[in-house]
Amino acid sequence: MTADDRALAVANLVRFPDPLLPDLAEELRSEVRDFIAEEGARGTVLGRPDSWLSGWDRGFSERLAERGWVGMALPTEFGGSGAGPIARYVVIEELLAAGAPVSAHWVSDRQAGVSILTHGTEEQKRTFLPAIAAGRCFFSIGMSERESGSDLASVQTRAERIEGGWRLNGTKMWTGGAHLNDHAIVLARSSDHEDRHEGLTQFIVDLRAPGVRVEPIRLLTGEHRFNAVHLVDVVVPDNRVLGAEGDGWRQVTGELAFERSGPERFLSTLPVLTSLVRLLASVSTSQHQQSVVGRLVARLISLRAMSLGVASALQAGASPDVQAAIVKDLGTRFEGDLVEQVRAVSPVAPSRSATIGGHAELLAFALLHTPGYTLRGGTNEILRGVITKEVSAR
Structure with a gap:
C-alpha cells in the first residue's frame, strides 16, 4: 500500500457520514418541547445536569413511552415505533437539553433493547421488547x-x-x-x-x-x-x-457504538451553560465572557454534527466503532471543560446550599459529577488506544 493509499484509508476510517435528519424532525422537536413544558408544569423536569444518570422517574418514562418516544429504534412488531435511530436522536437531545429525568429507561432504550432485537431469541424479544417500549422494563x-x-x-x-x-x-x-x-x-x-x-x-x-x-x-x-x-x-x-x-465479545463491541456516540456524551452539562447564558443576559457582560460562551457553543455544534453522523451510520446498518470512540472521547472532555469554563466566568460561585435549580446550585451539582464524565462508557485513555490501533492497522 502506498503512502497515499494509507492516508486515504485512514481518512475513510475517521470520516463521519453527513447527518441526515428526517423530514418531520422539526415537527417532532416541537411536540417534544410541548411535552417537556407539560412535565415541567407538573414538577418532573427540573433542568438538572447529567439527567440521563441522575434522573430516575418511572412515571416519566411511562408517559414518554405513551407518546411512542421509548423504543423508537424497535420495530412495531415488538411494541416499538419503528421510527429509527435518527428520530430517536431528535427526541433525546431535546430531553437532555431540558434536563429531563430519563435515566430509568435510558440503558434499556439505548442499547439493551437493540441488543435483544439483534441477538435475542424470539421468546426473549416477545418477553422484553414490548415492556421496554412501554417504559416498564429497565436494564443495567x-x-x-x-x-x-x-x-x-x-x-x-x-x-x-x-x-x-x-x-x-x-x-x-x-x-x-x-x-x-x-x-x-x-x-x-x-x-x-x-x-x-x-x-x-x-x-x-x-x-x-x-x-x-x-x-x-x-x-x-x-x-x-x-x-x-x-x-x-x-x-x-x-x-x-x-x-x-x-x-459475547463481538456482541459487546457492537453494542458499545450505541453507548459511546449518543448526545448524552456532550449534552449532559448543557443545562449549566444554558443557565449561565440566562444569568449573563440580565447583567453587563465582558468580551471574555462572551468569547467563552461562543467557543463552547462552537464545540457543541461540531460534536452534535459528529454524533448525528454516527447515528446516521447506525441507521444505515454500519458499525462506526472508531467514530463512536472519537465522539465519546471529545464529547466527555467537553462536558468537563464546559463546567470548568462556566465556573471561571460565572458571576456567582457554585454552592450546594443555594436555591435548588438556581445557577449556583446547578454549577455545584455539575462540578461534583465531573470525575465521572471521562470514565463511564470506557475511559478516554482506552478509547484513544482503540482509535490508534485501528488507524495503525491501515
Missing part, C-alpha cells in the same frame, strides 16, 4: 469489573455450565441503576481460551434473583447512582443466554 449494564476497568476482555466473572442453565459468580462494578432496575445484561467468561476475546458470553440476569447482592457506590454528592453487583451462585436458565455462547 454488567460489563465493568474492579480489576478490569475498560479492558473488558479481562473480565473475571465466571459462568459455569449446569443442568438447564448456567451458574454465575463474580462482581460487576459501576452498574448504574442496579438497585432500581429489573435486569442486567452481564458479560461473563464461559470458557477459557488463549485469546481472551474468545469464550465470553452475555446473560440476561434478573437483578432480584437469589444470589444477587447490590452494594451502593455513592458519588461525591452522596447520590446513589452506581453499584457493585455481587453474583454468588446466581442461576441463569438457558433461555436467558443472550446470543450465541462464546460470542
Whole structure:
C-alpha cells in the first residue's frame, strides 16, 4: 500500500457520514418541547445536569413511552415505533437539553433493547421488547469489573455450565441503576481460551434473583447512582443466554457504538451553560465572557454534527466503532471543560446550599459529577488506544 493509499484509508476510517435528519424532525422537536413544558408544569423536569444518570422517574418514562418516544429504534412488531435511530436522536437531545429525568429507561432504550432485537431469541424479544417500549422494563449494564476497568476482555466473572442453565459468580462494578432496575445484561467468561476475546458470553440476569447482592457506590454528592453487583451462585436458565455462547465479545463491541456516540456524551452539562447564558443576559457582560460562551457553543455544534453522523451510520446498518470512540472521547472532555469554563466566568460561585435549580446550585451539582464524565462508557485513555490501533492497522 502506498503512502497515499494509507492516508486515504485512514481518512475513510475517521470520516463521519453527513447527518441526515428526517423530514418531520422539526415537527417532532416541537411536540417534544410541548411535552417537556407539560412535565415541567407538573414538577418532573427540573433542568438538572447529567439527567440521563441522575434522573430516575418511572412515571416519566411511562408517559414518554405513551407518546411512542421509548423504543423508537424497535420495530412495531415488538411494541416499538419503528421510527429509527435518527428520530430517536431528535427526541433525546431535546430531553437532555431540558434536563429531563430519563435515566430509568435510558440503558434499556439505548442499547439493551437493540441488543435483544439483534441477538435475542424470539421468546426473549416477545418477553422484553414490548415492556421496554412501554417504559416498564429497565436494564443495567454488567460489563465493568474492579480489576478490569475498560479492558473488558479481562473480565473475571465466571459462568459455569449446569443442568438447564448456567451458574454465575463474580462482581460487576459501576452498574448504574442496579438497585432500581429489573435486569442486567452481564458479560461473563464461559470458557477459557488463549485469546481472551474468545469464550465470553452475555446473560440476561434478573437483578432480584437469589444470589444477587447490590452494594451502593455513592458519588461525591452522596447520590446513589452506581453499584457493585455481587453474583454468588446466581442461576441463569438457558433461555436467558443472550446470543450465541462464546460470542459475547463481538456482541459487546457492537453494542458499545450505541453507548459511546449518543448526545448524552456532550449534552449532559448543557443545562449549566444554558443557565449561565440566562444569568449573563440580565447583567453587563465582558468580551471574555462572551468569547467563552461562543467557543463552547462552537464545540457543541461540531460534536452534535459528529454524533448525528454516527447515528446516521447506525441507521444505515454500519458499525462506526472508531467514530463512536472519537465522539465519546471529545464529547466527555467537553462536558468537563464546559463546567470548568462556566465556573471561571460565572458571576456567582457554585454552592450546594443555594436555591435548588438556581445557577449556583446547578454549577455545584455539575462540578461534583465531573470525575465521572471521562470514565463511564470506557475511559478516554482506552478509547484513544482503540482509535490508534485501528488507524495503525491501515
